[in-house]
Amino acid sequence: MKVRFPPSPTGALHIGNARTALYNWLLARGSGGQLVLRIEDTDRERSTKENVDKIFESLEWLGIDWDEGPIFQTQNAERHAQVVQQLLDEGKAYRTTAGAEEVRAYKDANDNRGFRGADEGEGAVRLRMPDEGTTVVCDVIRGETAFENALLDDLVIARADGTPIYHLAVVVDDMDEGITHVVRGADHYSNTPKHVRIYEALGAEVPVYAHLPLLHGPDGKKLSKRHGAASVQDLRDSGYLREAVINYLALLGWGYDESTTFFTIPELQELFSLERVSKAPAVFDEQKLRWVNGRYLRGLPLDDLTARLEEFTGRTGLRDAVAITQDKMSTLDEFWPLAGSFFDGPFDDPAARQKFLSTPDHRDALQDAKGALEALPEPWTPENVEEALRAVVDRTERKPKQLFQPLRVALTGTTVSPGIFETVALLGRSEGLARVGDALDAEQAG
Numbered sequence: 362m363k364v365r366f367p368p369s370p371t372g373a374l375h376i377g378n379a380r381t382a383l384y385n386w387l388l389a390r391g392s393g394g395q396l397v398l399r400i401e402d403t404d405r406e407r408s409t410k411e412n413v414d415k416i417f418e419s420l421e422w423l424g425i426d427w428d429e430g431p432i433f434q435t436q437n438a439e440r441h442a443q444v445v446q447q448l449l450d451e452g453k454a455y456r457t458t459a460g461a462e463e464v465r466a467y468k469d470a471n472d473n474r475g476f477r478g479a480d481e482g483e484g485a486v487r488l489r490m491p492d493e494g495t496t497v498v499c500d501v502i503r504g505e506t507a508f509e510n511a512l513l514d515d516l517v518i519a520r521a522d523g524t525p526i527y528h529l530a531v532v533v534d535d536m537d538e539g540i541t542h543v544v545r546g547a548d549h550y551s552n553t554p555k556h557v558r559i560y561e562a563l564g565a566e567v568p569v570y571a572h573l574p575l576l577h578g579p580d581g582k583k584l585s586k587r588h589g590a591a592s593v594q595d596l597r598d599s600g601y602l603r604e605a606v607i608n609y610l611a612l613l614g615w616g617y618d619e620s621t622t623f624f625t626i627p628e629l630q631e632l633f634s635l636e637r638v639s640k641a642p643a644v645f646d647e648q649k650l651r652w653v654n655g656r657y658l659r660g661l662p663l664d665d666l667t668a669r670l671e672e673f674t675g676r677t678g679l680r681d682a683v684a685i686t687q688d689k690m691s692t693l694d695e696f697w698p699l700a701g702s703f704f705d706g707p708f709d710d711p712a713a714r715q716k717f718l719s720t721p722d723h724r725d726a727l728q729d730a731k732g733a734l735e736a737l738p739e740p741w742t743p744e745n746v747e748e749a750l751r752a753v754v755d756r757t758e759r760k761p762k763q764l765f766q767p768l769r770v771a772l773t774g775t776t777v778s779p780g781i782f783e784t785v786a787l788l789g790r791s792e793g794l795a796r797v798g799d800a801l802d803a804e805q806a807g
Contacts, residue, residue, distance in 0.1 A: 362394030363541045366427070367434075367531070369401045370412035373592035374419035376645060377546060377576045377584060380610045384573060385544050386425045387611070387633040397538050398430035403530065405435075419593035423603055424626070429538070434530055437537075441525040444533050444563065445486055445518060453562045454518060458484035464514065476514040486519035488562060496554040501571040501635040503547075508554040516555050528552065532559040540568050544635070547572040571635045574614045577642045584645050596650075600673060600693030602661075605654040613643040623656065655691030663687070670696050676704065685783040699779060703787060707774030707796060717770045718804050722763075729753050730768045731797045739790055743782040750782070771800035 364385040368378055389396040400416070402408035417431075448454035457478040459467075464476045475490060495507040518529040525533075535543060550572045560567045576584040584591070596606055604626065611629050612622070615638045624632070658666065666687060667680045673693045682700040690696055702708050717723055733749045750768070754761050765781045772793060778784050785793050 362388060362392045363397065363539050364389055364394065364544055365397040365399055365535065365538065365540050366425075367399040367401045367534075368416050369404060369407075370409065370416055371404055371407035372412055373415050373594045375592055376596070376610070379419065379423065379593045379606075380576065380613055381544065381546055381573060382420060382425055383423070383607060383610050384615070384633070384635075384638075386427075387630050388542065388544065388635070389428070390630040391633055394541075395428040396426075397432065397540065398427040399432045399434060399534060399538070400430075401434045401527075401531070403434055403527065415594060419597075422597050423593065423607060432534070432538070434534060437530070437534060438524070440537065441530050441533055442519075442523060445523070445525055445529065448488060448518070448562060449486065452489075454486050454488045455480035455515075456484045456486055457481050458521075473512075475510075475512050478515055483521070485517050485521050486523075487515040488518050488559060490515050490558060496557050498550075498553045498557060498570060500550075500553075501569060502574075502638050502640050503550070503572055513554060513558070516558065518559070528555050529559060532556050532563075535568060536560070536563065536565045542569045542571065542635075544571045544573065547575050547640070571638070572640075573638060574640055575642050576613060576645045579644055579646050581644075598694075600695065601650065601654050602657050602669070602693070605650070605657040608657075609650045609653050613645060614638050622653070651691045658690055658692070659688055661687075669693060678704075681787055682779075685779040685787060689779060698775075698777060702773040702775070702778070707772065707800075710770075710775040713770045713774065713776050714804075717767045717776070718800060723767045724801060724804055726757075726759060726764050727767045727771055727797060727801055729757060730764055731794065731801070734785070734790075734794060734797070737790075741786045741790055741793075743780070743786045746785045747782040750785075768797070771797045 366382040366385050368374065368382070374382075386396055388394065398420075400408075400413060402413070413431075420426075445454070449456070455478065458481055459476070459478050463478075467476050467478075468474065477490075477492070478487060490513045491510045494510050496510055496513070498506045498508065500506070516528060517526060519525045553570055553572070557567055578584050593606075597603075607626060607629070608622075608624055611624065611633065615633065617624070617632050617637065661669075663680065663684055667683045670679050670683055670693055671677055674697060679696075679700070682703050683696070686696055686699045689699060718727070730750060730753060733753045734746075737745060737749045750764065751761075753759075754764050757764075766776060769778055769781050769784065770776060772778075772784055772788060779787075788796065
């Protein structure tokens with residue numbers, strides 16, 4: 362088996378394209394086959410080096426490697442032109458100046474049959490389509506479909522200036538690279554009978570086709586930025602783990618059994634098959650991905666998660682803070698809002714201060730907490746901190762929240778943090794008491 366992933370470098374790697382790359386990679390690795398990376402860069406204005414680099418970075422982050430390439434389609438321009446000339450020389454193609462208006466007029470005059478033109482010796486190059494019979498597309502996912510040849514227009518394969526268009530270039534590249542299986546999105550399905558006709562005109566073997574279901578958002582509409590993350594880079598920058606992304610993408614249209622949600626990458630490589638891919642559109646739900654990611658994240662060894670967070674945040678010395686926040690995170694980017702106050706001081710959250718530090722009752726509660734902590738000998742541990750603070754709750758007959766939330770805001774500046782006892786213990790005696798004292802001074806001054 363030899364498959365290919367041929368992205369157009371016109372932007373970041375879209376999630377749908379990433380799933381296509383993943384499926385091709387799983388097929389190649391599971392079958393002992395090969396994966397070709399081909400950059401279809403014929404759109405010269407949008408195919409920038411920056412966009413090419415984005416594709417490389419995204420594939421590298423996902424862990425998707427390739428056996429051949431990257432091959433740049435523009436480098437094959439001479440070969441494409443040779444094939445166009447070959448088809449002209451063999452009488453299988455012709456030149457015509459007919460444009461959209463002429464094509465429409467022909468269809469109107471011929472009961473909407475496919476356009477057939479005359480050789481004018483100039484203009485765009487069109488491949489002659491047969492007038493009788495059908496072109497049969499055999500698709501692993503969609504089954505067999507017959508297209509009436511009479512309804513297919515003679516296919517434009519090169520512009521008037523001689524530059525081949527996508528349909529010709531992609532077939533020639535697949536043919537020359539020995540691609541045995543073309544696995545791509547269902548949006549390419551209507552192109553397939555055209556490509557089959559080009560293969561047959563060239564006397565080449567038609568590859569096995571498999572058209573993957575499109576990705577929709579939870580609202581049933583085509584996936585876009587309005588549904589959240591739209592690219593692999595968006596997912597990476599939002600703090601998702603590559604293992605979780607791969608697991609989730611693999612299940613968007615494919616399933617091994619209904620009871621299994623989590624797979625290792627080796628398991629996916631072993632189990633994945635095109636025969637289990639559905640033809641129905643798949644729903645990309647970022648909330649479900651977040652849940653999957655949380656399961657992966659909370660299952661990581663502490664040192665592994667710490668290393669990932671230090672790379673993600675660009676900060677070091679995070680291990681103790683990671684230890685008390687791991688069970689509260691679903692993505693890497695949720696760490697800093699939980700733990701940043703340990704390193705940079707309390708957050709500036711005026712609403713939190715107003716709600717939990719502004720009244721005499723709040724200040725009394727904070728003063729009581731401060732007194733209990735001042736009497737607590739070192740070392741501070743979550744266990745002895747909890748014992749001391751719950752004693753204050755019992756003695757003053759407050760609800761726990763009436764003590765713990767003012768203390769949390771005084772220490773972190775916000776209402777969201779790891780457990781209050783773990784937070785107090787991690788800050789330690791000197792820093793913890795200093796922050797409580799600063800909060801009391803600030804409120805009294807205010």
